[in-house]
Amino acid sequence: MKLKSQYFGLVLLLVLIILSFSAETLSGISFDQQDPESLLLSPGVPHWFGTDSLGRDLFTRVFHGARVSLFVAVFSSVLTMLLGVSIGALAGWLGGWSEKLLIRVLDVLQAIPSFLLVSLLCIFLQNTLEIKDFNLKSLVALAISISLVHWFSIAKITRGQTKQIKNLNYIEAARTLGATPLRIFQKHILPNMQGTLWVLFVMQIPASVLYESMISFAGYGLQSPQVSWGILLQEGWRSLSQFPHLLLLPALVLFLTVLSFHLVFSKKPKDFSLE
Amino acid sequence: MISRTDVRVFFLRKVLETLTALLALMFLTFLLLYKMPGGPFDEEVSLNPAVKENLFKLWHLDKPFLMQFAHYMQNIFQGNLGNSMAQTGKAVTEILQQGFSQTLMLNLLAIALVYFFAFATSFFCALKSGSIFVSGIHFLTVMSISLPSLFLGPVLIYFFGFHLKLLPTAFLSTPWHYILPSLTLSLRPWAQLHLLLENSLKETLQLEFIRMAKAKGLSPWQVLLNHAYKNSLMPVLSLSGPLIVGLISGSFLVEILFSIPGLGQQFVESLNLRDYPVVMGLVLVYGTSLIFLTNIFDICASWLDPRIREQQ
Numbered sequence: 001m002k003l004k005s006q007y008f009g010l011v012l013l014l015v016l017i018i019l020s021f022s023a024e025t026l027s028g029i030s031f032d033q034q035d036p037e038s039l040l041l042s043p044g045v046p047h048w049f050g051t052d053s054l055g056r057d058l059f060t061r062v063f064h065g066a067r068v069s070l071f072v073a074v075f076s077s078v079l080t081m082l083l084g085v086s087i088g089a090l091a092g093w094l095g096g097w098s099e100k101l102l103i104r105v106l107d108v109l110q111a112i113p114s115f116l117l118v119s120l121l122c123i124f125l126q127n128t129l130e131i132k133d134f135n136l137k138s139l140v141a142l143a144i145s146i147s148l149v150h151w152f153s154i155a156k157i158t159r160g161q162t163k164q165i166k167n168l169n170y171i172e173a174a175r176t177l178g179a180t181p182l183r184i185f186q187k188h189i190l191p192n193m194q195g196t197l198w199v200l201f202v203m204q205i206p207a208s209v210l211y212e213s214m215i216s217f218a219g220y221g222l223q224s225p226q227v228s229w230g231i232l233l234q235e236g237w238r239s240l241s242q243f244p245h246l247l248l249l250p251a252l253v254l255f256l257t258v259l260s261f262h263l264v265f266s267k268k269p270k271d272f273s274l275e
Numbered sequence: 276m277i278s279r280t281d282v283r284v285f286f287l288r289k290v291l292e293t294l295t296a297l298l299a300l301m302f303l304t305f306l307l308l309y310k311m312p313g314g315p316f317d318e319e320v321s322l323n324p325a326v327k328e329n330l331f332k333l334w335h336l337d338k339p340f341l342m343q344f345a346h347y348m349q350n351i352f353q354g355n356l357g358n359s360m361a362q363t364g365k366a367v368t369e370i371l372q373q374g375f376s377q378t379l380m381l382n383l384l385a386i387a388l389v390y391f392f393a394f395a396t397s398f399f400c401a402l403k404s405g406s407i408f409v410s411g412i413h414f415l416t417v418m419s420i421s422l423p424s425l426f427l428g429p430v431l432i433y434f435f436g437f438h439l440k441l442l443p444t445a446f447l448s449t450p451w452h453y454i455l456p457s458l459t460l461s462l463r464p465w466a467q468l469h470l471l472l473e474n475s476l477k478e479t480l481q482l483e484f485i486r487m488a489k490a491k492g493l494s495p496w497q498v499l500l501n502h503a504y505k506n507s508l509m510p511v512l513s514l515s516g517p518l519i520v521g522l523i524s525g526s527f528l529v530e531i532l533f534s535i536p537g538l539g540q541q542f543v544e545s546l547n548l549r550d551y552p553v554v555m556g557l558v559l560v561y562g563t564s565l566i567f568l569t570n571i572f573d574i575c576a577s578w579l580d581p582r583i584r585e586q587q
Binding site: 112113116119120124128218219237240241248254261263 | 308420421430432437521525532542557562568
C-alpha cells in the first residue's frame with residue numbers, strides 16, 4: 001500500500017512538472033493574454049480552468065505560476081541547505097562555546113512564529129537589495145527570506161551528525177595523516193550524512209512552496225504582474241463567493257503538489273512530524 | 276549531581292536566557308525596521324519640510340539609532356509602547372489589547388482541539404489497529420499534513436458559508452463563528468501530533484511492562500490509560516513547543532481568511548502600512564509569549580527527565 005501511494009505521488013509530481021513546462025503550448029494561449037470576450041468563465045471546454053476577471057486563461061496561469069513557485073522553492077531550498085549545513089557542520093566540528101551559542105540562538109529563533117520573521121525579512125530585503133529588475137528583486141528577496149528562517153532545524157541535525165561522525169576512528173586516522181578539516185568534511189563527513197541531507201532538501205521544497213504562497217498572499221512577496229500560486233490565490237480570494245474556481249483550482253494544485261512530495265519522499269509516517 | 280538545586284539552577288538560567296533573548300529580538304527587529312528605507316511620512320508628497328522636521332522630532336527619528344533604541348526600551352519598561360503612526364492618536368498598547376483576546380481565544384481553542392483529538396484518535400488507533408476507521412484516520416492524517424490553510428480555509432468558507440449557508444465565515448462574535456477558523460488552524464497540527472503519539476504508543480505497547488500489565492488481567496483500555504500513555508508524554512512535550520509555534524504562525528493567515536480583527540491581521544496590515552511602533556509591539560507580544568512558552572516546556576521536560584539537564 002505504501003508503494004502504491006508512492007507511485008501515485010510520483011505520477012502526480014511528474015504530471016505537474018510536465019504541465020508546468022508545456023501548459024502554454026497545450027492551451028495555445030499566453031499566460032498574460034487578455035480576452036475581453038471571455039471574462040470570468042467557469043471551467044469548461046476551451047478554457048479548462050476557466051478565466052479570470054481580465055479574461056486570462058487560468059489553466060495556463062496556474063501552471064505558468066508553478067514555474068515561478070517551484071523556482072522560488074528550489075532556489076530557497078538550496079540556500080537553506082547551504083546555510084544550515086555549513087553553519088551546523090562548523091558548530092559540530094568546533095564544539096565548545098560556539099556550538100552552545102548556536103544552539104541557544106537557534107532555540108530562541110525557533111520560538112518566534114516563522115510567518116512573522118519571513119515577512120519582516122522579505123520586506124526588508126525588497127527595500128535593500130540592489131537589483132534593477134523589480135520582478136527579479138522580489139523573487140530573490142522572497143527566496144532569501146524563506147531560507148533565512150528555515151535553516152535552523154537543518155543546522156541542528158547537521159551539527160548532531162557531524163558530532164557523531166567526527167569522533168569515529170577513521171576521522172582520527174585522517175587527521176593524523178594531516179588532512180585539513182575542510183578535506184575531512186568533504187571526503188568523510190559529508191558522504192556519511194548525504195542521505196539525511198537529501199531527504200531534508202527535498203522536504204524543504206514543499207515547505208518553501210507553501211511559504212511562497214502564504215507570503216505572496218499576504219501581499220509582501222511577489223507582486224501582481226508576475227504569476228505565482230500565491231498571487232493567483234490572492235487574486236482569487238477577492239471573488240471567492242461568486243467565482244470560487246479562481247481560488248479553489250490554484251489552491252487544489254498547490255495542495256496536490258505538497259501532497260505528492262509527501263507521498264513520494266516520506267518513508268515512515270514518523271518523518272511527517274518533523275515538518 | 277542530580278538534585279532539586281539542579282532544577283533551580285536550570286530554571287534560573289532559563290529565565291536569564293529568556294530575558295537576553297527578548298532583548299536581542301527587540302534589538303534586531305528595531306535594527307531591521309530602522310534600516311528599512313521608506314517611512315510612514317513618505318507618502319505625503321506635499322509635506323512642508325518644517326512639518327516633516329517636527330514630525331521627525333516627535334517620533335525621535337532625528338536621533339542616532341542607539342539613542343532611539345534606548346529611548347524605546349526605556350518606554351517599554353514604563354508600559355508605554357508608543358503611538359501608532361498610521362492610526363493617528365491610538366496608543367500601540369490599545370491596539371494590542373483590542374486584538375489580543377480574539378487571537379488568544381482562537382489559538383487556545385485550536386490548541387485544545389489539537390491535543391484532545393490527537394490523544395483520542397491515537398489511543399483509538401493504537402488499540403484497534405487494522406479496523407477500517409483506523410485506515411480512514413491514517414488517510415486523513417496524510418492528507419492533513421500536506422493541506423495548506425490557504426486551500427482548506429477557502430474550501431470551508433465556500434461550502435459551509437456560501438454554498439450550504441450553515442456557518443458564519445467572518446469575525447468571531449458567537450460560538451458558531453469559531454468552528455471554521457479553529458478547524459482550519461488545528462487540522463495540520465492535529466495530524467502531526469497524532470502521528471507522533473500513535474508511533475510512540477505502538478512502540479510502548481511492545482515493551483515488557485505492558486505484557487506484565489496484560490498478564491495481570493487488565494483490559495487493553497486499562498493498559499493504555501494506566502500505563503502505556505505515560506511513556507508517550509515525553510515526546511509530546513518536546514514536540515509541543517514547535518507545534519504550538521507552528522500553529523500560531525498559521526493563525527496569521529487564518530485571521531486574514533476569516534476577517535478576524537486579531538493580532539495577526541493587525542501585523543499584516545501594520546507591516547503593509549510601515550506602522551513601525553505597532554509592528555514592534557506585535558513582535559514583542561508574540562516573541563515574549565512564545566519564548567516563555569517554549570521555555571516552560573523545556574523546564575517541564577528537564578524536570579521530568581533529568582538527562583536533558585545534563586546535556587545542556
